[in-house]
Amino acid sequence: MDARYIMDYTAFELMYEGIRHTDVEDRAEEWQLTAEQVEALKKRLLEEENRVYECWIENLPHCAFFEQDDDAEDDGLHLFYDSDAAEDGWYVGADALTTIARDLRSKVGDAxxxxxxxxxxxLADYTEELLVLLDDYRERAVDYDEGKRSDAGVDSPAVLFGTGWRPSEVEDIFYQWPDTFESMQDFISALRSEYISWMEDRVAEMEDAIDELDEDAADYDKQREALADECAADIADDMICNAGMGEPQYLYEVEDYDRALSTEYGVDVYGRVLRILREQAGVDEE
Structure with a gap:
């Protein structure tokens, strides 16, 4: 994230990057926030955290159950898992309450x-269960990927990329196909790899076209530059129209594709793409 535009990100985008309402005051100086902005951002994040937890409760499997343990030294309830509750591609590690408890413990704090x-x-209807789960968390809670199958979840990253989805669309992807943040990060990484492959293929097409030029032609440099301009325009257009990267707060993401846009053919595709994105975002050259 770019701290200069911290207030321009959606609350979900901030939450996905690991920021919670409990972090804002500690980072207010770093982000150069006013007192009013601190309170506004905390409120937005708290609302989004509640929305995400509600989404997890409604969409993730409920594999955790709570009952007495004959092997325990006390008579209280303890955490167990029912693997049969994970159906239709879901898995035990995506259990709704465990996913929420993990987020509260590792991100929010004072769970x-x-x-x-x-x-x-x-979480009001699950207070008792969550308290038991938190008590047993270290000894009994499963990892997020426990029991996960290779065919679990949504369509493959290649399929979604082919239908227009891009790795920057984390919020839309999450609310259309809710999953744990950890699993979703793996998916977004794979989707980014698809994007990189597409860019590399487009740059390779440009390089092939340059190879076909007559290097002795008087206008060779002009033709080569025109091919680079066309390549950069195609990639920048996708970033703006499909990936939604035409706003200042998303310019930093272009750095993820620096290597994919590199070429030894004497033209700067990366610089061209970045310049187009900056013009779209209304940001001056740095």
């Missing part, structure tokens, strides 16, 4: 107090 305080209305 038990968050659950007991009613800070998240979406």
């Amino acid at each position: 038990r107090e968050c659950v007991k305080s009613g800070l998240f209305p979406a």
Whole structure:
């Protein structure tokens, strides 16, 4: 993320990057936020956290159950998992309550107090279960990918890329196909690889076209530059129209594709793409 535009990101984008409402005050100086911006951002993030938790409860499998354990030294309830509850491509590691507990523990902090305080209305009906799960978390909770199958989840990254989805569309992808953030990050990484491959293929097409030029022609340099302009325009157009990268806060993402846009053919495709994106975003050259 680009700290200069921190207020321009959606709350989900910030949350996906690991930021929670409990982080804002500690990072206010780094982000150069006013007191009003701090409160506004905390409110937005808290609302989004609750929305995500509600989404997980409604869409992820409920594999966790709670009952007494004959092998335990106490008579209280303990955490168990029912693998049969994971159906239709889901897996035990994507259990709804475990996914929420993991986020509360690792990202929000003070998980038990968050659950007991009613800070998240979406969790109100699961207070007792979550407290038990948090008590047993270290010894009994499963990892996010436990039991995951290779064919689980949505269509392959290649299929989604072919239908126009891009790795920058994390919010739309999440709410259309809810999953754990960890699993989703793996998917987005694979989708980014598809994007890189597409860019490399487009640059290779440009290089093939340059190879066909007559190097002794008087206008060789002009023809080569025209091919580079066309290649950069195609890639930048996709970034703007399909990937939604035409706003200032997304310019940093172009760096992810620096290597894919590199070429030894004497033209700067990366610089051209970045310049087009900057013009679209209304940002001056740095």
